[in-house]
Amino acid sequence: MRSFLRSDRFRHSFHVAAPAGAIYAHLIEPQNYVGLSPLLVAVRDVRPGREAISYVGVERFRFGPLKWDNRLRVTLTPAVPDRQIRSAVVSPGAVRLVATVDLTPDGDGTLVTESVELRTPAVLRRFALGQATAVQKSRATELTRRMESGPRSI
Template identity: 65%
Template sequence: MSVDEFSHTFAVSAPAARIHGHLSDPESYVGLSPLVVAVRDVRREGDAVSYVAVERFRLGPLHWDNLIRVTMTFPVPGRRIVSDVRSPGWVHLVATVDLERDGDTTRVTESVTVTCPWILRRFVIGQARSVQQARARELTRRMEASRTAA
């Protein structure tokens, strides 16, 4: 098994509480993560939220839906979210989002650890990094759009 770690930090012009609230809602990930087209089977158990996300991979007119199981926990309420993601093919991803107030913005750091079979490594890491960057852009867009609409 291959294990890789990477992180990305970016600033969002929104309070940490609003960002945390958005990221704590499984439905927010539809479109936030570019591959996620649906969320289902949401269950809240204590301080955890579990759900199934449907990732859609496209190749021309063909597509494949990958069902991933996600469990979100909140070890530092309002400041940290940990998503434990299990995907078919023995792919395991843990994404930790830390929120830190920085003047008029919130600094968002997403750290990712991916474990997968070595034969899938290049594809999985490429997708995970691409999704991480897209998610940062979309989160920034959503938070700033809702700020100007208010």
């Protein structure tokens, strides 16, 4: 029997003029993802654990005058302190995403590489892949802006 889930993998690398430790510290805090991912409007029920941090993220989709709040179950794992963070996301509709962010010191800053594996039902593949790649690029722009403009409250 053939699986109804399809897998896609993609990655994006960019340079940020900030130390890897500062970027890691920002990315390990669930609240910092609000606005970092443009669809994410809220983070709730944060549960720190020994090995990982879990939380519920709320994505807001707008379709003309209509809006849809999509609740995500997220597990944030500090894979390698100051060097790698892994996020596993479970979304309604059998959409699953695993993102690994690698932070490599590079000259006056850090090379940030986000690798994503997306698993979706065939019927949602085009929409989910389009959203995930757009969010990845937007997140890179916003993370760079936040890290290069100095400390700020979120």
